[in-house]
Amino acid sequence: MTLAEFIATAMVALRRNVLRSVLTTLGIIIGVGSVIVMSAIGSGASKQIDAQIASLGTNQLTIFPGSMNVGGRQGGAGSAPPLTEKDLRAIRENVTGIDAAAGNMNSGATVVVGNVNWVTQINGSSAEVQTVRDWPLKSGRFYDALEASSGRKLAVLGSTVARELFGEADPLGTMVRINNVPFQVIGVLSEKGQAGGRDQDDVVILPLSTARSRLMGRVRVPDEIGQILVKVDDRYELSEVQADIERVLRQRRRIAPNATDNFMVRNFAEFLATRNATTRTLGLLLASTAAISLIVGGIGIMNIMLVSVTERTREIGLRMAIGASGSDILGQFLTEAVLLCMAGGFLGLVLGAGIAIVISTLFAWPVYISPGVVLMAIMASASVGVIFGFVPARRASQLNPIEALRYE
Amino acid sequence: MTAAGIASPVPVVAARNLCKTYQLGEQSVHALREVSFDIQRGEFVAIMGPSGSGKSTLMNMIGALDVPSSGQLLIDGTDIGTLDRDQLAALRNHTIGFVFQQFNLLARTSALDNVKLPLTYSRPRRADATDIARSCLEKVGLGARMDHVPSQLSGGQQQRVAIARALVNSPSIILADEPTGALDSATSLEILQLFESLNAQGMTVIMVTHELDVASHARRLLRVKDGRLVEDRAVTGALTEHQS
Ligand SMILES: Nc1ncnc2c1ncn2[C@@H]1O[C@H](COP(=O)(O)OP(=O)(O)O)[C@@H](O)[C@H]1O
Ligand SMILES: [Mg+2]
Numbered sequence: 001m002t003l004a005e006f007i008a009t010a011m012v013a014l015r016r017n018v019l020r021s022v023l024t025t026l027g028i029i030i031g032v033g034s035v036i037v038m039s040a041i042g043s044g045a046s047k048q049i050d051a052q053i054a055s056l057g058t059n060q061l062t063i064f065p066g067s068m069n070v071g072g073r074q075g076g077a078g079s080a081p082p083l084t085e086k087d088l089r090a091i092r093e094n095v096t097g098i099d100a101a102a103g104n105m106n107s108g109a110t111v112v113v114g115n116v117n118w119v120t121q122i123n124g125s126s127a128e129v130q131t132v133r134d135w136p137l138k139s140g141r142f143y144d145a146l147e148a149s150s151g152r153k154l155a156v157l158g159s160t161v162a163r164e165l166f167g168e169a170d171p172l173g174t175m176v177r178i179n180n181v182p183f184q185v186i187g188v189l190s191e192k193g194q195a196g197g198r199d200q201d202d203v204v205i206l207p208l209s210t211a212r213s214r215l216m217g218r219v220r221v222p223d224e225i226g227q228i229l230v231k232v233d234d235r236y237e238l239s240e241v242q243a244d245i246e247r248v249l250r251q252r253r254r255i256a257p258n259a260t261d262n263f264m265v266r267n268f269a270e271f272l273a274t275r276n277a278t279t280r281t282l283g284l285l286l287a288s289t290a291a292i293s294l295i296v297g298g299i300g301i302m303n304i305m306l307v308s309v310t311e312r313t314r315e316i317g318l319r320m321a322i323g324a325s326g327s328d329i330l331g332q333f334l335t336e337a338v339l340l341c342m343a344g345g346f347l348g349l350v351l352g353a354g355i356a357i358v359i360s361t362l363f364a365w366p367v368y369i370s371p372g373v374v375l376m377a378i379m380a381s382a383s384v385g386v387i388f389g390f391v392p393a394r395r396a397s398q399l400n401p402i403e404a405l406r407y408e
Numbered sequence: 409m410t411a412a413g414i415a416s417p418v419p420v421v422a423a424r425n426l427c428k429t430y431q432l433g434e435q436s437v438h439a440l441r442e443v444s445f446d447i448q449r450g451e452f453v454a455i456m457g458p459s460g461s462g463k464s465t466l467m468n469m470i471g472a473l474d475v476p477s478s479g480q481l482l483i484d485g486t487d488i489g490t491l492d493r494d495q496l497a498a499l500r501n502h503t504i505g506f507v508f509q510q511f512n513l514l515a516r517t518s519a520l521d522n523v524k525l526p527l528t529y530s531r532p533r534r535a536d537a538t539d540i541a542r543s544c545l546e547k548v549g550l551g552a553r554m555d556h557v558p559s560q561l562s563g564g565q566q567q568r569v570a571i572a573r574a575l576v577n578s579p580s581i582i583l584a585d586e587p588t589g590a591l592d593s594a595t596s597l598e599i600l601q602l603f604e605s606l607n608a609q610g611m612t613v614i615m616v617t618h619e620l621d622v623a624s625h626a627r628r629l630l631r632v633k634d635g636r637l638v639e640d641r642a643v644t645g646a647l648t649e650h651q652s
Contacts, residue, residue: 001528012516318512321473322573323501323529325494401473405508 001328003335010336013308014343024304025344027297028384032345032377035290036352039373041359042280044366058270059099060132061242063091063228063249066264080262081253085223088126090252095244097236102129103208105216105226111165111204112177118164122178122204124211124226132231138162140172140187148207153214155183158203162188178204181214195268238267294380297344298388305337305392316396317404330397337389338382345381349374418485419446420580420612421470425479428465428635439465441635442479447614447628449580452607454626454643455616462635463616464585470614471506471583472499484580501529505574507584511566513558513573519545520554523572530577544572548602564595571602575611582606584615588622600625620647 001009014021065080088103105124110117123129127145130137143154155176162171171185183206192200212219232241242265249255249263309316316329324332353369360367428440439462447453457463468474469481473496475489482488483503491499500506513522523541527534534540545554548568558566567587574582584603588596604625607613617623624647631639 002533005528012514016516314512315514318508318514319525319529320497321471321500321506321512322526323497323577325497325529327494328529402468405473405512 001324001331006331006335007339009332010339013312013336014340020304021340021343024300025297025340025347027293027300028341028344028381029297029348029351031290031294031297032348032381033352033355034293035287035377035380036349036369036373037355037359038287038290040352040356040367040369041365043370043373044360044368047366047368059232059234059238060267061230061232061238061245062266062268063087063230063245064226064264064266066262082220083225083228083263084221085225087249087252088225088228090248091228091230091245094248095230095241097233097241097244099231099233100128100131101228101230102126102132103225103227104129104229105208105211105224107211107216109179109204109215111161113165113171113174116165118161120158120161120202120204122206122211122215124206124208124216125229126208129205129229132229134231135192136190138188138190139170140185142187143207149209151210151213152207153181153183153210154186154207156187156189156205157185158189158201158205159191160199160201161204178206179215242267294384298341298384301337301341301385302388302391305333305389306395308336309333309392309396312396313399313404313407316399317401317407320399320401321405326397329399330393333393333396334386334389337393338385341381341385341389342378345378348381349377352377417448419482420449420451420484421445421447421614422482422485423466423469423479424482426466426469426476426481427478428462428469428474429477438635440469440476440632443632443635443637444479445630445637445640447612449612450607450610452603452613452625452627453615453630454623454628455614455630455632456618456620456623457632459618461632463632465635466632467583467585467614467616470581471504472496497529498531501526502577503580505571505577505579505582507567507570507574507582507587509586509589511558511563511570511590513566513569515559516557518555518557519550519561519569519572522558522569523576526573526577541572541576544575545569547575548572562595563591564598567591567595567599568602571599571606575606580612582611582613584613586616586618588617588619596622623647 063083065083083103085103088101092098092101103126107122107124108119109122110119127143127148130142137156138159140156142156143152147154155178157165157171165171165176166174171188174185175182176185177183189201189205194200206215208225212224230241230245232238245265246261250261253262255261319329319332356367356369359365423443423445426440426443427438430437430439443466455463455466465474469476469488470483472483472488472491475481475491475496480487480489483499486499488496488499514525520538520541523544524537527537527540542551542554545551548571550565550568550572553561553565558569561569571582582603587603588599591599600622603613603615607627613626615622615626623629624643624645627643629639629641629643629647630637
């Protein structure tokens with residue numbers, strides 16, 4: 001028999017008992033459906049996290065003033081001496097493998113234009129921050145190092161702030177009041193999206209010195225810096241550069257060799273990557289649950305195929321009498337099992353995709369159904385058909401034609 | 409018998425001291441004992457005998473569904489005892505056309521597809537399978553019923569489909585086991601006349617029956633009893649209980 005004939009024969013057999021066929025494949029439907037839903041949710045989440053990691057930059061380090069450990073007593077936050085412009089300069093001058101380093105101070109502020117106001121985060125940053133954060137402009141320009149150090153009141157808006165304050169209008173050249181201090185808008189940043197649950201575009205970037213003197217209130221030292229952002233040159237090992245930064249800062253801040261650091265160097269992309277790995281582990285766990293339901297589904301298929309072989313003993317005997325070989329019979333029942341499983345797999349695919357879409361719309365959760373998973377689901381259900389259809393098919397092919405023909 | 413230069417034709421079925429013994433625990437059941445006969449091409453043979461005499465056992469071997477315990481059974485000169493499962497299947501496919509008491513058609517499958525079925529197991533495959541199946545259905549008088557499924561056909565019509573299926577591979581032998589057992593007498597007569605006309609066209613027909621008036625349509629009668637061949641004679645005219 002040809003494959004087409006095997007399939008046609010199997011279709012006749014399966015149509016003979018449609019309800020039973022569907023019930024039989026329920027295990028496969030549920031198995032494949034849950035694989036699809038879980039992977040859609042899982043890979044949607046990890047795709048989102050991957051995008052966040054890319055937007056944060058995998059080669060970026062952030063340095064914070066850390067709490068100081070005095071005599072075994074952990075000091076409160078901010079008890080460590082602040083980072084300063086001198087620390088920044090020391091890093092720029094003494095650490096190798098740095099593309100750019102920028103100082104940064106954050107604060108909340110209200111931005112007002114006319115009668116529209118918007119509460120947002122302001123970043124007082126050195127001019128280098130654009131390079132460090134690898135953040136292109138949508139329009140206008142960024143301030144340069146000279147403008148940053150000369151106390152000019154210039155502002156670069158994140159795209160969310162620009163949209164909230166100006167709508168479709170062009171903000172360039174407009175004066176905005178930030179905590180009542182007038183600033184001139186010179187640029188609008190391109191969109192970066194969400195990261196770590198925060199809208200990265202809900203921000204205004206200002207020259208660091210201006211922000212420090214006008215908006216940050218009381219500072220502990222005149223050249224205080226909240227954090228130092230460092231972009232590591234691609235050709236250098238991140239961990240080596242990090243160690244070098246720690247060495248330079250310990251030296252500059254005169255930390256004794258056996259004392260702990262009073263600053264922290266963090267890599268956010270790594271942090272998110274760890275979270276991503278957790279998501280993947282969870283996905284793996286759920287996928288194995290799905291695999292178990294596929295196996296249970298396969299056993300159901302085997303059971304019903306054994307019943308089918310018994311029911312059709314006479315038919316098998318007749319086919320053998322008129323010349324079907326053992327492999328013809330084997331092929332016929334294997335085709336039937338595989339077709340049954342693939343039909344179940346396809347229904348599960350449709351069901352799973354449907355549920356994933358519902359979840360994505362109801363809970364605003366990103367879902368993604370990869371072609372690889374679709375292919376895998378179909379191949380997995382076909383394999384279940386081959387594996388669990390083999391025993392019944394083999395039993396059919398080994399029947400004695402005389403006894404099979406006589407079977408009532 | 410040994411006229412020089414004339415090769416004796418190979419019999420289509422040749423039984424040589426054919427024995428079949430079934431082992432039931434300690435007990436041996438001798439279903440066939442030392443049976444020998446030849447059936448030539450173009451014969452119409454009826455096999456008769458009481459229940460349990462070994463008719464079905466003999467039929468199974470002529471149909472290459474089973475192999476002898478000892479002795480030989482040759483079909484078209486081939487000793488079936490030397491063939492494996494797949495070779496037996498191929499032999500059945502090419503050489504034997506089975507007709508069963510219960511028709512054994514595939515349900516929910518059109519007459520045409522039922523008739524085509526043996527061709528789907530043939531190697532090499534025939535490209536003109538549908539045409540052959542059609543002409544076989546026409547031969548048995550069902551040219552107008554090709555798309556009907558078995559449940560839409562009468563018993564006689566179903567048996568005609570089965571006969572068309574038996575013919576489709578141009579077999580050497582039509583092997584019929586009680587072919588009229590499930591039919592009323594008028595329909596039985598039609599089926600027997602169909603066999604007669606096929607035989608008149610040169611087809612070898614071997615038929616098992618327990619009814620004398622069915623056997624009367626054949627031209628040779630083999631009687632078996634307790635696994636032995638007890639009678640082998642030509643049939644001329646109607647058989648009666650007295651004659652036998
Ligand atoms: N598979 C088998 N196993 C054991 N004994 C069998 C088997 N098939 C047939 N027999 C025995 O062989 C004898 C001949 O049987 P069978 O050929 O079916 O007779 P008939 O068809 O003439 O009624 C009977 O005694 C029967 O019980
Ligand atoms: Mg019998």
